[in-house]
Amino acid sequence: MRLLPDRPSIEFLRKEAKDLLAVLRESKPDTSLAEAQRVLAGEYGERDWPALKAEVERRVADAPAAPAGLAEELAAAFGLGKVTAPARPVTFTAMGRCWDITTDHGRWLAVTVYQWITNEQAELGARLRDAAVAAGLSAPVPARSPNGRLIESVRGESWRVHEWLEVGPSPMLAVSAELARRAGALFATLHGLAIPSEEPIHWYLTRRRSYDEWQELLGRARAADKPWAEKLDALLPTIWELQEIELEAPDQLVLCNRNLIPTHVRQGRDGELVAMEWDFAGSLTPELEIGSALTQWVLRPDLNVKALQAFRDGYGAVRAWPRLDMRSFAVGISGWLNWSYNAVCEAINPGSAELAVFAEREAVGVLDRPMTCKGLEQLLV
Numbered sequence: 582m583r584l585l586p587d588r589p590s591i592e593f594l595r596k597e598a599k600d601l602l603a604v605l606r607e608s609k610p611d612t613s614l615a616e617a618q619r620v621l622a623g624e625y626g627e628r629d630w631p632a633l634k635a636e637v638e639r640r641v642a643d644a645p646a647a648p649a650g651l652a653e654e655l656a657a658a659f660g661l662g663k664v665t666a667p668a669r670p671v672t673f674t675a676m677g678r679c680w681d682i683t684t685d686h687g688r689w690l691a692v693t694v695y696q697w698i699t700n701e702q703a704e705l706g707a708r709l710r711d712a713a714v715a716a717g718l719s720a721p722v723p724a725r726s727p728n729g730r731l732i733e734s735v736r737g738e739s740w741r742v743h744e745w746l747e748v749g750p751s752p753m754l755a756v757s758a759e760l761a762r763r764a765g766a767l768f769a770t771l772h773g774l775a776i777p778s779e780e781p782i783h784w785y786l787t788r789r790r791s792y793d794e795w796q797e798l799l800g801r802a803r804a805a806d807k808p809w810a811e812k813l814d815a816l817l818p819t820i821w822e823l824q825e826i827e828l829e830a831p832d833q834l835v836l837c838n839r840n841l842i843p844t845h846v847r848q849g850r851d852g853e854l855v856a857m858e859w860d861f862a863g864s865l866t867p868e869l870e871i872g873s874a875l876t877q878w879v880l881r882p883d884l885n886v887k888a889l890q891a892f893r894d895g896y897g898a899v900r901a902w903p904r905l906d907m908r909s910f911a912v913g914i915s916g917w918l919n920w921s922y923n924a925v926c927e928a929i930n931p932g933s934a935e936l937a938v939f940a941e942r943e944a945v946g947v948l949d950r951p952m953t954c955k956g957l958e959q960l961l962v
Contacts, residue, residue: 583624583754583844584939587644587670587678589637597621597753598630604757607887620882624754626942645670645678651736652682655691658733659726659742662686673935675943677738681745688745689724693738698860703731703741706859709836712774718767719855721746741860748847748855754881756843761888763854764878765895768841772867773900776836780864782828785919786839786912789824798925805929812948813925820918822954828911834864841870842877865912868903871896873913875960882950884959910957921947 602617618630627633647668656664662684668691671679677693694703703723710720721743726733732741752760795817802810840861849855879888896902921944928944931937 583626583751584672584674585625585636585640586672587640589640591634591637593750594621594633594637597750600757601753601755604753604755604885607758608755608885621753623882626946647680648736652680652691654735655680655682655740655742656684658735658740659689659691659724661689661724661742673939675936675939678935682742689742690721690745691740691742694732694741694860696739698732698739698741700730700732702862703860705836706838706862707731709771709774709776709838709862710856710859712776713771713856716770716774718770719849719853720859721855721857746847746855746857748849748857751845751847752843752854754843755883755885756878756888758887758891759852760848760854761878761885762891762895763852764843764846764874765892765897766899767846767854767856767895768867768871768874769896769899771838771841772835772870774836778834778836778864780834782831782834782864782869782912783839786865786915787828789915789918790922792821795820795922798922801929802925807929807944809945809948816948816951819951819953823914823918823952826907826911826914826954826957828869828915829908831866831869834866836862837865837867837870839863839865839870839873841874868905868909869912871903872905872909872911872960873916876910876913876917876952876957880956880960884956889960905961907954907957907961910960914952914957917947917952921951 598614598618598621601621602612602614605612605617605620622628622630622633625633627636647670652664652668656662661682664682664684666683669681671681671690676695680691682689682691707723714720723731724742724744725731732739734740756764799810799813799817802813838856838859838861840858841856845856845858847855847857875889875892879885879892893902924940924943924947927936927940931940
């Protein structure tokens with residue numbers, strides 16, 4: 582689900598709605614602006630345009646303030662210099678809040694990351710990022726602490742920092758054919774690096790939970806009186822069908838970004854795509870990463886046939902489009918199933934008030950628009 586920034590602008594959202602209208606009309610020429618506004622509101626987890634406007638007004642009136650001394654502690658941990666202005670909130674994500682920090686050495690974006698993203702994991706991403714930049718792709722410059730580390734612990738949380746980069750928003754779903762073409766070329770360039778990787782594919786992209794685990798989760802949702810519990814029950818047959826598409830052990834793995842989803846990309850100068858997130862990098866094959874990427878770039882909120890073809894064309898302009906079958910979606914399926922399971926878990930028992938709002942919307946989102954085998958089959962046409 583798309584996240585509103587901490588200081589949103591209704592004028593910017595109006596522009597997004599008009600941009601989305603142009604994309605929707607690529608597939609359905611008679612789409613109205615009101616329909617585009619409703620779709621946009623849904624992407625932000627709101628029922629309609631008036632609800633989205635109300636949420637914007639609420640956020641503007643109640644923007645969070647940085648905890649006292651946090652900016653100074655982050656600046657000290659990463660050697661950013663002396664803080665010269667109050668830290669400004671950027672957005673809240675599943676990993677936590679991001680902060681805009683200005684010092685006498687420059688402007689920075691500080692981001693909390695999952696605990697499993699260790700410095701070693703971040704170094705793996707930095708290796709891929711550096712090779713990608715050398716190949717002509719754009720990405721923010723990471724900050725290293727005085728100890729040479731990319732990840733530092735501040736107030737019990739793991740943080741990373743990179744230089745502030747003036748970029749536009751992440752692509753709106755559904756993406757235009759032009760953006761899909763650029764995304765395809767971006768993936769092809771990364772796969773062309775072909776950096777060998779000896780590590781196994783991360784368990785999050787391979788593990789499938791059992792029937793009993795999902796049934797136990799359903800029981801917890803019902804016990805918590807969640808209004809969407811019966812939607813979860815109705816989704817279970819779809820989950821069992823997806824589970825039948827299993828991963829075959831690949832012969833050769835390469836270093837991939839593994840989470841180059843639309844929300845982790847920003848639009849730069851002249852429409853250039855800037856890859857913002859690298860900390861999830863690890864072993865995959867090009868086929869498995871493309872299978873996962875297609876579910877994010879051209880299957881949401883519905884199949885966008887023109888974007889699918891444009892993605893293929895963009896990829897094919899750089900390197901040969903690989904041969905895909907239903908098994909190519911195996912890690913995408915595992916990732917979606919685990920994300921859905923965790924979103925429901927978090928919605929039932931959130932770790933914080935802010936995370937509760939995020940998790941509730943995400944749980945509703947995955948239940949309302951689930952991955953299906955029928956949808957995946959459309960990507961192979």
